[in-house]
Amino acid sequence: MKWLGVTVALLAASAMLVTWIFLRDRHVPDWGPSRSAVAHEDARAVLASLEGYHCHTGCNYRLLSSSGSRWLARVSVPWATRCFEIDIKTFEYSPKDGLSGIERVRCSG
Amino acid sequence: MTPVSRTRSGAAARSTAARVRVALDRPRLWGATAALAALVLCALLLAAAPGSLQIIVHKPPTGALAGRPGWERWCSHGEVRLDRERLAYCARIDGRVVDSTHGPARAEVHLAVVGDFHLVIVRLADGSATPSPGSRFTAVGPLVRARDGQREVQAFKVLRG
Numbered sequence: 001m002k003w004l005g006v007t008v009a010l011l012a013a014s015a016m017l018v019t020w021i022f023l024r025d026r027h028v029p030d031w032g033p034s035r036s037a038v039a040h041e042d043a044r045a046v047l048a049s050l051e052g053y054h055c056h057t058g059c060n061y062r063l064l065s066s067s068g069s070r071w072l073a074r075v076s077v078p079w080a081t082r083c084f085e086i087d088i089k090t091f092e093y094s095p096k097d098g099l100s101g102i103e104r105v106r107c108s109g
Numbered sequence: 110m111t112p113v114s115r116t117r118s119g120a121a122a123r124s125t126a127a128r129v130r131v132a133l134d135r136p137r138l139w140g141a142t143a144a145l146a147a148l149v150l151c152a153l154l155l156a157a158a159p160g161s162l163q164i165i166v167h168k169p170p171t172g173a174l175a176g177r178p179g180w181e182r183w184c185s186h187g188e189v190r191l192d193r194e195r196l197a198y199c200a201r202i203d204g205r206v207v208d209s210t211h212g213p214a215r216a217e218v219h220l221a222v223v224g225d226f227h228l229v230i231v232r233l234a235d236g237s238a239t240p241s242p243g244s245r246f247t248a249v250g251p252l253v254r255a256r257d258g259q260r261e262v263q264a265f266k267v268l269r270g
Binding site: 001002003004006007011013014017020021024025028067069 | 149228
């Protein structure tokens with residue numbers, strides 16, 4: 001029975017080695033909200049900053065595409081439609097300083 | 110449950126345990142499996158240990174040649190793909206090919222390379238010849254995050270393999 005224990009221990013060591021190599025450099029998703037959820041929240045903040053929080057009609061936003069942490073958002077208010085590239089890693093909104101981590105881009109299509 | 114049936118079920122359990130003990134009592138068999146398991150572990154260690162992964166996180170300032178590795182000159186010999194998160198300016202992976210895949214595009218070739226206990230995906234230039242599994246392989250290129258979460262070297266230059 002001693003050798004059975006040795007066999008099990010060696011196989012477990014092999015499995016642990018393979019698992020460790022596979023996982024050590026792999027990106028583990030954060031437990032926090034998904035990138036998409038963060039992008040939606042940031043786009044809503046942009047919309048609110050353009051028209052205030054009380055716009056009920058003609059105000060909407062749409063996330064068009066993403067590349068890494070940068071998301072392209074089209075924000076529409078009754079008087080204009082604008083496109084922004086939002087970097088969800090650096091985006092911040094404060095009533096005092098306004099928006100940061102965002103860049104206005106041309107709307108295509 | 111009556112005392113008689115409790116005694117019977119206890120005896121049955123003891124008899125089952127004894128049968129299992131007898132079935133597992135094969136010292137020569139377990140000796141052989143332990144030797145095989147030791148061989149498997151040694152083979153894994155020998156396969157995963159050789160090689161190296163060197164990373165240059167940021168692009169060195171132009172003109173600063175001192176201390177730069179020779180392979181670094183290949184780091185700018187190509188177009189970095191923009192659809193992946195860039196992890197480092199450049200990396201050199203030296204290791205053993207453990208697997209290769211083609212696709213999703215027809216000419217696309219990916220390798221899984223293990224070296225220095227690191228697993229790195231290498232994307233070869235479209236249409237490149239695929240090294241056979243087990244062969245030693247060295248490539249240089251930007252380090253990005255692959256779609257599956259592993260680290261990926263976009264091979265601008267294959268130095269061996």
